[in-house]
Each structure stands twice: as C-alpha cells, then as structure tokens.
Amino acid sequence: MKKLLIKPNDVIKVNFVLGERKNGEVVADINVEAIKKTFGEELVDGTIEEHWAEFRRPTFADTIDINGRINTPDGVRLEFNPLAVRFARMAKLIKTWSLKEGDKPIPATPEAIGQLDPFIASIIGMLLDAAIGV
Secondary structure, three states, rough: OOOOOOOOOOOOEEOOOOOOOOOOOOOEEEOHHHHHHHHHHHEEOOEEEEEEEEOOOOHHHHHHHHHHEEEEOOOOEEEHHHHHHHHHHHHHHHHEEEEEEOEEEEEHHHHOOOOOOOHHHHHHHHHHHHHHOO
C-alpha cells in the first residue's frame, strides 16, 4: 500500500527545458521535443538547456494553508485566482532548482519565484500541479 503519511524530506522533482529565442526572450517547455515543436526556427541554435526544480511534497496542512491565502483577513472568500494559488504552492514548497543567471546559481526562494518570467513560472507551476494531481 502507498505510504499514507508524508515525510518532511519527501520531494517532487519536475524537469523542464529553457531556450532562447532570436529576439532574446527566454522560453520554457516540458521537454526538448516540445520546445522545438513550439518555437522551432525562432530558437537560437545551442541554447536549449535541461533544468529541474525540487519541491517538498505537500501535506494536507500545506494545502489548507495555501488555499487559506485566498481569503481576506476578516474571512471573506475572494474570487478564486488560480495563479495566486499556484504561486503560493510553489513559494511554500520550493526546495532547490538548477536555475542560473550566467554562471551564478539563482537561490530557490519565494522571492526568486516571484521574479521569474511569468511564462517560465507557469511551465514549472503546471508541472508541479500535474505531479501532485491538482
């Protein structure tokens, strides 16, 4: 039987790729084939890089905390914002990743997630969502 309790060191690893378009924009996708299919001739040759991010596996308590962030302090439920929930999930659960700017590693922090290009953050977030089944 699958284990029922989540341990603090249980992780989810998501893999993705980044590439640079000829206009200088960095784009992401789920794998090399997908980024080539989506962006094809727009990509600068030799710029596709494979990356990963590791997140702590969420517990039931994490889920309550993440979803609780879409309520106002006085308890009034706000309109559902899936991007806000995705950001809260990524920010709470991030452990480490392979992202760098040049040769300098980018710390895997909630602040860094907030500063990611929205397209790149969406790819990573969708992969995390799929991995945890939401």
